Amino acid sequence: MSGLLGAALLTSATCLRPLPPRFLSLTRKASTTSLSSSTMPLSLNSSNEASYRGTLHSAGKETPLSVTKCFEDNYGYLIPGRNSGDVISFDAPDGLVVGEAANELAFGSNGGTLHVLVTHGHHDHVGGMSDLIASWLAGGDGRKVKVHGPSDPRCESSVGGGCGYEILEGGDVRDVAGWGVEVIDTSGHTCPHVSYHIPELNFLMTGDSLFSLGCGRVFEGSMEEMWEGLRRYGGVGDGTWVACSHEYTLANARYMQSLGPNAELEERVREVEALRFKNLPSVPVRMESERRLNAFLKADSKEEFEALRRGKDGFKG
Numbered sequence: 001m002s003g004l005l006g007a008a009l010l011t012s013a014t015c016l017r018p019l020p021p022r023f024l025s026l027t028r029k030a031s032t033t034s035l036s037s038s039t040m041p042l043s044l045n046s047s048n049e050a051s052y053r054g055t056l057h058s059a060g061k062e063t064p065l066s067v068t069k070c071f072e073d074n075y076g077y078l079i080p081g082r083n084s085g086d087v088i089s090f091d092a093p094d095g096l097v098v099g100e101a102a103n104e105l106a107f108g109s110n111g112g113t114l115h116v117l118v119t120h121g122h123h124d125h126v127g128g129m130s131d132l133i134a135s136w137l138a139g140g141d142g143r144k145v146k147v148h149g150p151s152d153p154r155c156e157s158s159v160g161g162g163c164g165y166e167i168l169e170g171g172d173v174r175d176v177a178g179w180g181v182e183v184i185d186t187s188g189h190t191c192p193h194v195s196y197h198i199p200e201l202n203f204l205m206t207g208d209s210l211f212s213l214g215c216g217r218v219f220e221g222s223m224e225e226m227w228e229g230l231r232r233y234g235g236v237g238d239g240t241w242v243a244c245s246h247e248y249t250l251a252n253a254r255y256m257q258s259l260g261p262n263a264e265l266e267e268r269v270r271e272v273e274a275l276r277f278k279n280l281p282s283v284p285v286r287m288e289s290e291r292r293l294n295a296f297l298k299a300d301s302k303e304e305f306e307a308l309r310r311g312k313d314g315f316k317g
């Protein structure tokens with residue numbers, strides 16, 4: 001074993017787990033149909049100027065998706081539970097903005113449980129937790145909060161007293177507010193970091209792991225962990241909406257453009273520029289589009305991935 005390999009394995013040991021069987025379908029490729037609109041149609045919420053409303057479809061039923069704009073370029077995402085009055089919030093970036101969106105989705109119900117599904121422990125993902133919890137509990141005497149996320153003191157301590165914290169890890173499947181949620185280990189940006197997949201809604205919350213036309217910086221894990229994490233998205237369908245936590249798409253596109261000419265990439269850039277001109281988010285985006293255009297997802301080896309990631313780290317485009 002080379003010293004380099006040994007070091008990589010030691011670094012990986014903290015959070016890299018074998019791929020669960022159902023995530024081993026890594027040969028899934030994007031279909032060859034041309035891209036039309038890759039981005040979920042969103043409309044500005046008239047009663048809350050920091051949130052947008054989209055729609056998820058399952059079995060002929062429509063489920064609203066709330067996208068909240070927080071700080072400079074963060075997004076939070078919320079969906080209602082199957083049970084009336086329940087709400088799921090993915091992360092808690094800005095507790096007041098997300099809390100307002102959660103209360104809107106609860107349709108004025110006095111009861112109901114707010115489930116917060118945490119991706120990772122960075123402050124712009126969990127820093128709004130106490131305000132979010134307070135905002136929710138103020139809406140009715142019968143209300144409850146349950147927070148779920150990876151085993152990380154930064155996440156667990158964000159909850160404070162009075163609310164429990166359920167530890168999740170890659171491969172777990174949970175019923176959360178009536179939806180079947182798959183937990184995917186996508187460590188690398190932080191260690192741990194998880195993503196949440198709801199197959200029935202064709203919805204995938206990637207946090208700071210996968211961005212549109214990019215991926216998160218590798219702060220805490222190894223390049224190999226980050227690459228393995230992205231590979232675990234291989235079991236997710238092409239039609240899935242990828243919801244990421246930052247509006248980085250145009251900056252990411254500049255790096256993708258530097259890798260070589262690509263007419264489909266230019267089409268996506270025009271779409272994103274038009275959305276951003278209207279102050280609309282460029283996400284959620286179809287997984288099919290990312291599989292076709294995101295070089296980090298298309299990398300065939302960890303060496304290729306690492307070269308791309310290091311290139312992006314030094315890119316001044």
Ligand SMILES: [Zn+2]
Pocket residue numbers: 120122189190208
């Ligand atoms: Zn982060």
